[in-house]
Amino acid sequence: MAPQHPNPEPAEPATLWERIERPAKAPRTTLSHASIAAAAVEMADAEGLEAVSMRKLSGHLGVTTMALYRYVTGKDELFELMLDTAFAGRPPAAPAPGWRGAMRAHAERSRTTALRHPWILELTATQVVTLTPNVVAEIDAALGAFTAAGLDADTAMAAVQAVRAYIRGALADEIGQRELMKRQNWSDGDDLRHAYGPRMNWLMETGRYPAYRDYTKTARRKDDFAWRYDFGLDCVLDGLAARLGI
Amino acid sequence: MAPQHPNPEPAEPATLWERIERPAKAPRTTLSHASIAAAAVEMADAEGLEAVSMRKLSGHLGVTTMALYRYVTGKDELFELMLDTAFAGRPPAAPAPGWRGAMRAHAERSRTTALRHPWILELTATQVVTLTPNVVAEIDAALGAFTAAGLDADTAMAAVQAVRAYIRGALADEIGQRELMKRQNWSDGDDLRHAYGPRMNWLMETGRYPAYRDYTKTARRKDDFAWRYDFGLDCVLDGLAARLGI
DNA sequence: ATGGATGTGAGTACACCGTACACACGACTG
DNA sequence: CAGTCGTGTGTACGGTGTACTCACATCCAT
Numbered sequence: 001m002a003p004q005h006p007n008p009e010p011a012e013p014a015t016l017w018e019r020i021e022r023p024a025k026a027p028r029t030t031l032s033h034a035s036i037a038a039a040a041v042e043m044a045d046a047e048g049l050e051a052v053s054m055r056k057l058s059g060h061l062g063v064t065t066m067a068l069y070r071y072v073t074g075k076d077e078l079f080e081l082m083l084d085t086a087f088a089g090r091p092p093a094a095p096a097p098g099w100r101g102a103m104r105a106h107a108e109r110s111r112t113t114a115l116r117h118p119w120i121l122e123l124t125a126t127q128v129v130t131l132t133p134n135v136v137a138e139i140d141a142a143l144g145a146f147t148a149a150g151l152d153a154d155t156a157m158a159a160v161q162a163v164r165a166y167i168r169g170a171l172a173d174e175i176g177q178r179e180l181m182k183r184q185n186w187s188d189g190d191d192l193r194h195a196y197g198p199r200m201n202w203l204m205e206t207g208r209y210p211a212y213r214d215y216t217k218t219a220r221r222k223d224d225f226a227w228r229y230d231f232g233l234d235c236v237l238d239g240l241a242a243r244l245g246i
Numbered sequence: 247m248a249p250q251h252p253n254p255e256p257a258e259p260a261t262l263w264e265r266i267e268r269p270a271k272a273p274r275t276t277l278s279h280a281s282i283a284a285a286a287v288e289m290a291d292a293e294g295l296e297a298v299s300m301r302k303l304s305g306h307l308g309v310t311t312m313a314l315y316r317y318v319t320g321k322d323e324l325f326e327l328m329l330d331t332a333f334a335g336r337p338p339a340a341p342a343p344g345w346r347g348a349m350r351a352h353a354e355r356s357r358t359t360a361l362r363h364p365w366i367l368e369l370t371a372t373q374v375v376t377l378t379p380n381v382v383a384e385i386d387a388a389l390g391a392f393t394a395a396g397l398d399a400d401t402a403m404a405a406v407q408a409v410r411a412y413i414r415g416a417l418a419d420e421i422g423q424r425e426l427m428k429r430q431n432w433s434d435g436d437d438l439r440h441a442y443g444p445r446m447n448w449l450m451e452t453g454r455y456p457a458y459r460d461y462t463k464t465a466r467r468k469d470d471f472a473w474r475y476d477f478g479l480d481c482v483l484d485g486l487a488a489r490l491g492i
Numbered sequence: 493a494t495g496g497a498t499g500t501g502a503g504t505a506c507a508c509c510g511t512a513c514a515c516a517c518g519a520c521t522g
Numbered sequence: 523c524a525g526t527c528g529t530g531t532g533t534a535c536g537g538t539g540t541a542c543t544c545a546c547a548t549c550c551a552t
Contacts, residue, residue: 015445030530054510066511067530075510125371125418128426129445136455144457153465156457162412162478165419169411172371172418180374199261199375209382211390211402219399232408235485242484243477277500300539312540313501321539 016077017133031063033071037085040078041117049119054078079123084132086117099246100237102145103163106138107233114171118179121172139164149246159240166236174225262323263379277309279317283331286324287363295365300324325369330378332363345492346483348391349409352384353479360417364425367418385410395492405486412482420471 020033039060043052054075058065072078090113096105114120124130131139139160146156204213221227240246266279285307289298300321304311318324342351360366370376377385385406392402450459467473486492 015448017445018448053508055508064531066513066532069511070529122371125368125422128422128429130422131446131449133449133454136449136458140455140458143461147457147460153461154467157461157465157468158474158477161416161419161474162481165415165478166408166412166482167415168418169413169415170407172414173407173411176370176374176376183374199263200377202261202264203377203379203382208379209386211393212382212386214393215389215399215403219403221400221404228404228407231404231489232411232482235408235489236412236478236481237485238488239481239483239485242488243481299537301537310502312503312542315540316500 016072016080031061031067031071033081034085036061036068036071036078037081040082041085044082044119045117049122052078052082076127076129079127080129080132083120083123083127083130084134086113086120087132087134087138090134090138099145099149100241102142103237104233106142107163107167107229109138110167111171111174111229114175115178118175121168121175124168125172146246151244151246155244159244162240163233163236166232170229170232174229178225262318262326277307277313277317279327280331282307282314282317282324283327286328287331290328290365291363295368298324298328322373322375325373326375326378329366329369329373329376330380332359332366333378333380333384345391345395346487348388349483350479352388353409353413353475355384356413357417357475360421361424364421367414367421370414371418392492397490397492401490405490408486409479409482412478416475416478420475424471 036057040052040057043057043060054068055065057078058068061068068078072081090109096102142160142163143156146159147153151159200216203209204216207213282303286298286303289303289306300314301311303324304314307314314324318327342348388406388409389402392405393399397405446462449455450462453459
């Protein structure tokens with residue numbers, strides 16, 4: 001055992017964001033948090049989240065696998081980095097009037113981001129820590145919009161969570177369906193339901209799901225994602241307005 | 247190459263649920279879909295979803311790994327089986343009056359199930375196919391509740407999806423926070439925020455998130471999950487009632 | 493009753509994954 | 523000019539999902 005250093009640990013910066021902030025000495029400048037994150041996001045966009053492995057990512061960057069671990073303590077932190085990158089560069093606070101406008105803008109931005117980076121939903125469900133700087137900024141803005149309307153901290157957070165919960169769930173639904181269609185090169189939802197059929201048909205044949213069966217036969221807006229998204233969002237916002245008197 | 251059978255493939259049952267239905271000849275009866283699913287659910291409940299591997303599961307069942315593949319085409323189908331099992335045995339349609347009662351019951355059942363099997367949310371986000379028989383039954387019941395109130399198929403589905411989207415998102419939030427607390431043996435949310443601190447504190451110190459910072463200091467119901475859940479649910483239901491005139 | 497068909501579980505093997513560890517290089521600081 | 527420390531390299535280990543082949547138990551038709 002070596003001379004046994006007196007201080008067990010000097011003062012490791014510990015958190016990822018703190019480490020990023022100070023620009024590092026830069027002896028060799030091949031890699032950076034930004035370049036790693038960008039490459040990972042690109043890979044996930046193109047081939048899906050499960051295609052992002054430390055090996056493939058390092059190969060894509062022309063670097064050994066273990067080099068990544070200088071910037072990231074493990075794959076979890078890589079995911080955090082990706083998440084924050086996906087939510088970066090979005091309009092800080094669109095010129096929307098009142099809390100309602102702010103929440104609509106928030107919802108629209110969320111959908112745009114999720115459609116561009118479908119793996120986000122998978123990530124936020126798996127990941128333990130999802131509160132990256134850009135995500136916190138988003139929540140902070142929403143929170144501010146409600147407190148500005150006169151709500152106390154608890155109620156404002158409850159309102160924010162109600163809206164964000166809906167957004168998250170609705171997007172998870174939509175993305176899930178879209179990914180299923182994409183995976184099979186289907187353009188139309190009818191294709192989906194047709195080849196989804198082997199399972200769905202059999203289930204429907206059992207006659208146990210009359211309402212669902214009726215829906216599949218008579219519905220017309222089965223693929224109108226945007227309409228359904230806005231419809232649900234309006235319900236939540238209406239409910240908030242009525243219930244909180246704002 | 248053997249005599250080259252004329253029919254390339256006789257007629258494989260293909261879908262998991264179809265295969266389950268017919269009980270199979272049963273030459274050896276060590277395993278069954280039910281026993282596999284039950285063991286997997288038990289493992290996931292106890293040690294988390296990531297602890298469920300084909301090897302560990304087979305070991306737990308006293309069987310070789312590959313034996314499982316006689317009942318399941320791959321891990322995806324195992325997950326499907328688990329999902330369906332988790333949603334099984336729930337009261338088919340509680341004696342709740344009207345669509346509103348039905349949706350409240352639906353929401354409560356969903357929360358109970360999610361708290362009992364936290365891995366469900368992780369699963370539905372990752373899984374391509376989440377429409378297992380028991381899940382479809384749930385949707386069918388909800389759909390029926392709305393059509394009974396006079397809604398057409400499209401609107402009824404939009405309403406169902408609005409409610410289910412909120413439920414899904416809200417539970418994902420709650421479960422995520424609870425899992426984070428459980429993972430560290432924290433009992434209180436303050437513990438969470440305290441040790442979450444290294445990251446959170448630093449972010450807050452930047453002063454970039456005034457509203458969020460204010461919330462962390464003045465809020466009192468930070469851990470009242472049930473209250474927030476019901477609050478958001480009521481908002482959605484109020485919005486539906488007002489917007490659809492039901 | 494008996495012989496073959498049929499499905500079951502065993503065993504082996506492969507490719508891939510995340511990451512721990514020890515080492516070599518090279519630019520900045522003194 | 524010399525030393526240091528951050529940076530990237532190489533190797534290795536344990537774990538994963540699953541494809542393939544083979545021995546055997548059970549049931550059905552004879």
